[in-house]
Amino acid sequence: MPVLFKLLTAVFFSCLSLAAHGEKLRIVTEPWAPYVYEDNGTMAGLDYETTVIVFQRLGVEVQWQFLPWKRCLAMLDQGHADGALDIFHSQERDALLLYPSEPLSEVEFVLFYANERPHPAATLDDLRGLTVGVSPGYLYGDAFSEANTFQREPAPSHEANFGKLMLGRVDMVVTDRRVGHHVLKALGLEGKVSQASVVVSRQQQFLAVRRGAGMDLLVQRFAAELKRFKQEPAYATLSAKYGRMHEQTAPIPAPEHAVEQQESSAR
Known part of the structure; x- marks a missing residue:
């Protein structure tokens, strides 16, 4: 057979x-x-x-x-x-x-920050001393997960993470690029949040x-x-x-001092 x-x-x-x-x-x-x-x-x-x-x-x-x-x-x-x-x-x-x-x-994990409190990180080393909003159970790659120079603070949802970002309870939020843009549009935060240039991981x-x-x-x-x-x-x-x-949600203006996007795992 x-x-x-x-x-x-x-x-x-x-x-x-x-x-x-x-x-x-x-x-x-x-x-x-x-x-x-x-x-x-x-x-x-x-x-x-x-x-x-x-x-x-x-x-x-x-x-x-x-x-x-x-x-x-x-x-x-x-x-x-x-x-x-x-x-x-x-x-x-x-x-x-x-x-x-x-x-x-394929997803691409990136970092977002409030324009009122800019943190245009170009590498993970630039997160030193910061608090990053994360989602419980997610795997963001070894480099991010094993770093001990910054704090990770979980939230029950992506919306909650961005809410904490706007309140100044976290300095940055890590999530997939497309997910982040979608949430920002849904919450009416376009123009108030920017994406840092560092790519945490792809998966x-x-x-x-x-x-x-x-x-x-x-x-x-x-x-x-x-x-x-x-x-x-x-x-x-x-x-x-x-x-x-x-395409409708992707353009989030970054401050002039933000560095250019550069190339660089997971739920």
């Missing part, structure tokens, strides 16, 4: 087993606009809509749940969720999770699932279908839809 036929058969019966028991794949995630979020009661976002289309093509039904990211990780650890959307790969999670070979997207985002019977074959099939979908006009249209959103 050809290997490809065996693979497709295994995936088919894995999905059929879920359907036979009236079960859905339980996927958890945290609102992370514009990748995944809720818009007037409807889930949306580039990675969410992409994942929905891929699973529809695979014949897999999904039950979605929004939770704080730290809770999402706890649900995975306790077996109360089957997978997580927009999770970063880390070796510590390999024993629990399976990752498709094809990522959904690919995945749809990862807990290890279990048939799951290894499912992630292989998911990766193949995701890669195929990315080559289609439908994905280009979807990407352009959220790309236009980024």
Whole structure:
């Protein structure tokens, strides 16, 4: 029997087993606009809509749940969720999770500061003595996580982090570039907050699932279908839809003394 036929058969019966028991794949995630979020009661976002289309093509039904990211990780650890959307790969999670070979997207962690209290950091060394707002459960890369020259202060949401920034309770906020611009527009803070030039880290985002019977074959099939979908006009249209959103939110004027953007992991 050809290997490809065996693979497709295994995936088919894995999905059929879920359907036979009236079960859905339980996927958890945290609102992370514009990748995944809720818009007037409807889930949306580039990675969410992409994942929905891929699973529809695979014949897999999904039950979605929004939770704080730290809770999402706890649900995975306790077996109360089957997978997580927009999770970063880390070796510590390999024993629990399976990752498709094809990522959904890539994030770029950057730092934001209030224009009234400018901190145009060009390197992580420029954070010395500062307090940076972070999100619990996120992985920002070893260089940021292991640095001992600045303080990290968690907040329950990205909106709360930027609220603390405007109140002067933190000096800077770290988050993905596109997420940050989206939140600033939603909060009406455009023109009041600027982005520092330092890039903390870049990381690919995945749809990862807990290890279990048939799951290894499912992630292989998911990766193949995701890669195929990315080559289609439908994905280009979807990407352009959220790309236009980024273009609308991206320009945040920086003070004249801010240095130029330079090139330089994860939830």
